[in-house]
Amino acid sequence: MNAKLPVRIALKSMTMAGMLIVLCGCWDIRDINHRALPIAMGLENKEGIYRIHLLIPQNTQSSSSVRIVSDKGSTINEIIDRISKDLELEVDLMHLKVIVFDRTFAERGLGDSVSSFMRSRDIASKTIAAISDESIGSLFQTLKSTSTTGGLEIYNFFEKNAGWSPQLAQTRIWQIFQSLHSFTKDVAVPIIKSGESTTMTSTGSAVIKNGKMVGRITPEETLLFNAFNGLSAQGKIEVMNHAAVVIDTDRLSHHSSVKGGRAVLNSRINLKVTVLETKGSPTTAMVKQELEQLLTQNFERMFARLQAEGADILGVGQFFRNRIPRDRLANWRTDYYPRMKLNLTFHTVIEDEGLLKMKP
């Protein structure tokens, strides 16, 4: 064996190890307990001046608490940087779960701030967006004062495997960004405010068109919106004159066509329901008919309003992307959508009548 070989190997590995240590930049790494991990960010904008509120959970081995840090400035990153400077921790937005926009800010347009969130790498694009019906300061104070789990309530409120319910829209930052640039899709952003006996309550959803809030829909309409988007409406109870049912599953099928310059969408929603309560002794046929009528009515009312606002939050335009040439698709919101015909049929199957029998 070459006598110099071990020396050479040792030299090589020492050089490698040395370069690894010198070049890696690992001295900038901060441990998790030296980072502030805000869970929610509130964003207000008054006359071009942003005001940011951060809801930062603070855990120790035995207790958990929340603190609110706020500051104002002309850009979001400048404010975060200033907060980071003043805080004893490094602000790290990667665990940011919810961004709450002020309502007046949303009405003026979220385009710039959403684009900057998408541009900067430190905020996840899956962060949930929400709009506050009251001032952000008071909403965050409520969140802080009622928190028992270190501020996780607002996250769990929107989290599908925790407190989410189908009356609540669930919209991510990337979806708002997508709607800014899409011809055929707008979004609904949940509107929240502090509740009376609960931490939060949802008062419906904001209809966002091109980044601007143009209207709102009620929680019940949000449910239909979710059902139409295939977000399972499972567990939702519909109360009618003669019965109350719970919707177990829904399945949708669509067929789109353009006739004489007018877009037509035939949609069929199959529902499987379980009967929970009855008043009197309705037959299954009556219950079915009543339910289909009720849903159709509600849906058509909502759709008519949305058409008037010109905001395609249901994304029905998506079904026409292969029917309308792209140059004309650009005018979907103005030329086609307001005149569009939606033929919606509900088809109900009573899957379960409960433990008592019903008349057919």
Add this chain to the structure above:
Amino acid sequence: MEFLQAKQKQDPDLFLHRMWIAGQPVMLAGYFSLIDLPQTMMLLQQQARHAADSERPLSALASGLGERIDRADEQAVFTAISDGCLLVVPEAECFEGYLRIVPVSRTLSRSIEAPTTESVLRGSASSFNEDLDTNLGMLKKHMLSDLLRTRSYRMGKDQNRKLTLIYMEKHTDSSLLKAVCRKIEAHLDKEIPDLIALSEDVFEFPKWSLVTRFNTTELPHNASAALGQGKVVLLLDRYPFAIILPSMITDVFSSVNDRNYPLLLANAVRLLRIIGVLANMLMPGLYVALVSVNPDVLRIELAMSIAGSREGVPYPSLVETLLLLFVLELTLEASIRLPKSIGPTITMVGGIILGQAVVQARLVSNVLIIILAATTIASFTAVGFHNAITIRVPKYLLLLLSAIFGVLGLFVGILIVSAYLASVKSFGVPYASRWKNKRSPNG
């Protein structure tokens, strides 16, 4: 005769005992420490009496008693004596040479006991001991087959250690067998006081190897199963383990004893061991990566509870982890050294008191205690103690890379470890390959 007397002056253990056999004066020579002299003399007398009854002279008797050694061959005489044989030196000049007799020897080995490093729950539980012949006998008992072949070697110039190679005709791959035999025969003069010597001097395996090229086992059952699979087994005198060649990565995860359980359970247990080995290698690195470099991977609840538990910990997570790993390694090493009666006490002191105190003193976070305890437990899911030690090493590489590059570093580390394992070969058989059975007895 004179040289024996000269030898006795140097070595008082050598006895030269005079006695009469069949009316002839003879001198007995041998070691007190190896030979049970009264029993042996009785045996000799008995045999002589039988011979006298049938009226045969001593010279004729000699051929029935033992092997004849030439008087001039000093080396052969000493070898015979140091092997523990009894030498009969007839004083009558009519008889040429010495007689080498297998005496009643002293019991210098343990009796057959249950294994100490491999516990068996459902399978044969006798284990090898220090005596080569006992071991070989046990192996033969486990493997009643006329295909079993043995080759015996004496290794070393000064020490003379017996090495027996066992294989199964028709089952063992002839190229493997040839390679093993060639290596042994080429290095017959090498001393083998330990396995490293066997590995480096005889088989010429690389010196700096992380993976042990021998799979050692204490159980004849395991050794016989390896023979059945077509592997080669070596037995070394005074070494209570069978050495199985070649060693494979599957030996880390599956033991022969698994086959005594239903297949589903056996596979579940093997999967568990794979998870255990991975957990042992990955968890410390993963902790450091997630706590320092990539906390974004954690769920928010977990991130918050870890951040809470690290509140007030003075060191960065790498130092924290190394500190506790060091204490754990010390505990492990100490518990091997310690007498059995004190062992549990140390485990208690190390595990519970130290662990609790270190958290209360806020030197490390309690999440880390959980992780490292799980890591240490997981490392011993690997089959065989030699494998359990082997997998203790790569986790430090992974830890270091994780501390620098986070989760990416962890994966690079896994890649390096995998590449290393894939590069290991013994006798042309890749370590990471699956052992192909030439002719399995059960298909």
